[in-house]
Amino acid sequence: MADLDDFTAWFEQNNGFIDKEYMGFTVFSPEEGGRGAVALKDIPEGHTLFTIPRTLTLSTRTSELPHAFGLEAWKSANLHQGWAGLILCMMWEEAKGQASKWGPYLASLPSRFDTPVFWSDEDLTLLEGTTVVGKLGREDAERTYNEIIVPALQSHPELFSAEAAEKYYTLTQYHLMGSRILSRSFDVERWEGEGDDEENEAANTSRDMDVDEPEPQGEAAPASAEDAVEEEEEEDPSDVAMVPVADLLNARFECENAKLFYEEKVLKMISTKPIKAGEQIWNTYGDLPNSELLRRYGHVDLLPLPNGKKGNPGDVVELPANIVAAVVTEKLGTSQATAEERIDWWLEEGGDDVYVLDNDLEIPPTLASFAKLIGLSPEDWKKAKGKGKPPKAIMDQSMVEILREVLRRRLQQYPTSEVEDEKALEGELPLNARHATVVRLGEKRILSGILSNLKDVTKRKRDEEERSGQKGKKSRK
Known part of the structure; x- marks a missing residue:
């Protein structure tokens, strides 16, 4: 040296x-x-x-x-x-x-x-x-x-x-x-x-x-x-x-x-x-x-993670609000003009246009609130606007399904799958390709982890509904 x-x-x-x-x-x-x-x-x-x-x-x-x-x-x-x-x-x-x-x-x-x-x-x-x-x-x-x-x-x-x-x-x-x-x-x-x-x-x-x-x-x-x-x-x-x-x-x-x-x-x-x-x-x-x-x-961190794999515990993935708005308008039939009006109001009130997801694998409350806002009925939208407050982030079944679709679409923006990235890292890659693969994989793990959690939420709700229905049948006998 x-x-x-x-x-x-x-x-x-x-x-x-x-x-x-x-x-x-x-x-x-x-x-x-x-x-x-x-x-x-x-x-x-x-x-x-x-x-x-x-x-x-x-x-x-x-x-x-x-x-x-x-x-x-x-x-x-x-x-x-x-x-x-x-x-x-x-x-x-x-x-x-x-x-x-x-x-x-x-x-x-x-x-x-x-x-x-x-x-x-x-x-x-x-x-x-x-x-x-x-x-x-x-x-x-x-x-x-x-x-x-x-x-x-x-x-x-x-x-x-x-x-x-x-x-x-x-x-x-x-x-x-x-x-x-x-x-x-x-x-x-x-x-x-x-x-x-x-x-x-x-x-x-x-x-x-x-x-x-x-x-x-x-x-x-x-x-x-x-x-x-x-x-x-x-x-x-x-x-x-x-x-x-x-x-x-x-x-x-x-x-x-x-x-x-x-x-x-x-x-x-x-x-x-x-x-x-x-x-x-x-x-x-x-x-x-x-x-x-x-x-x-020009480098990445690969450290031991709690799940036994290697990555960066500080990884995040950004989720643009436009993906959320697109899914809500399609699922609930909200018109484009209505969605744009509500998005403008949301931004004027200091809301985010990008949501950051991290390794806690939780949906940010503001993300759920934004999705809820886009899908409000005209009456509820008028109330929210009048109070100057966005709706509460209630994770009902409809919201869970919307967010799952949002995450799936975000995952579709990558050119490869999570499995393909993991397999690629097992072999020899040029430096730039290795770094890019590590970045993509860290983000996909967050998205798929949250998707898995939402799937569990859906399963728990269905199990609860089934148990509730069975109890109802027993009580009528």
Whole structure:
């Protein structure tokens, strides 16, 4: 790991600290995350594994590019919104090579990702039925590149030479830097008093974090969680930062044993539980489902499950409301116009248009309530609308049958069956195909598990009706 040796030497020369007595770096198996950090000896809880000066994090606040570009011009070019500015900073710093403060760090970052944004169209068809492809944002990224990055490059030829543009400022490099941010960045909020007034105004200052010694209080979160639309709207883009060394730690579902914490001038990675010598040091990605792990990081988790199989306990499957509405209108004869009116009201009242099902194998009450709403009689619909309250989620026989059909249709959106996926994983598959199959299988298990539970509900109700009927016959004798 020669590049890593150069990187750690650079890190320590710039006032970074790594406790090499307790922690080292190694290459684990692909199932264990590949390159990561290992405990060299037993590590107690609360031990500082490494320290990163805030000045060594790479963001739009620490790179010189926004100042060289001109802060007002930076804002006018819309480089202060989203990740475009940070991506351009990373491109610029990499183009400078060893002249950049972060040269050795950028050289140590991966130049290849297994995330679906880099998959071929043929491989992307393997994800049919999942929501991964729809969340890649490839078209939006290319639009941002063409509408924001390219004009910025053209406006400052003294900063971005035509020669460098052919190598360092291409659309391919834009996707690469975006993937580095998505998979490895953290939210590093501004500390009180950090930066001058001009910077504060340009960067849209965020709230402060507080730390009391000796116990760290301000926890730095991986910034990858920010790419959900709602969180993007709330987040200060200048908080998103690349954090050397911290981004070397892998993560796995509920295995976290270290966290990154804020202090005034440094960030510290601190063990949150005892770690045995030889064990991997894990950070956290937030216990994400395999669909998100694949989309953001290019890997999936396969852990032992209570049923004896392997998968990700955090898996979820998304169920669009339009499938529910379609089934209800067909089953109950509700007109399309009536359904659309009720859907609009539901959304205006803050209802969901996508329902998330998880491994508890339960129907969310809001899902049953929505289905009930679409099928209300005109009189009951008028009452519900007048009260401003959706109907209660009562799981009667009619509702059970509707939801079973909804789940069956959702399962039909996948190109393969659950049995076919399980059989495929027993053999050899190309990496992308294996990852896609694991994602599909985890989602199908949730859908089929809920279907099975609903079948049990139907059976219990029928058994109760039969027993009730038999009692009625006996009482008449």
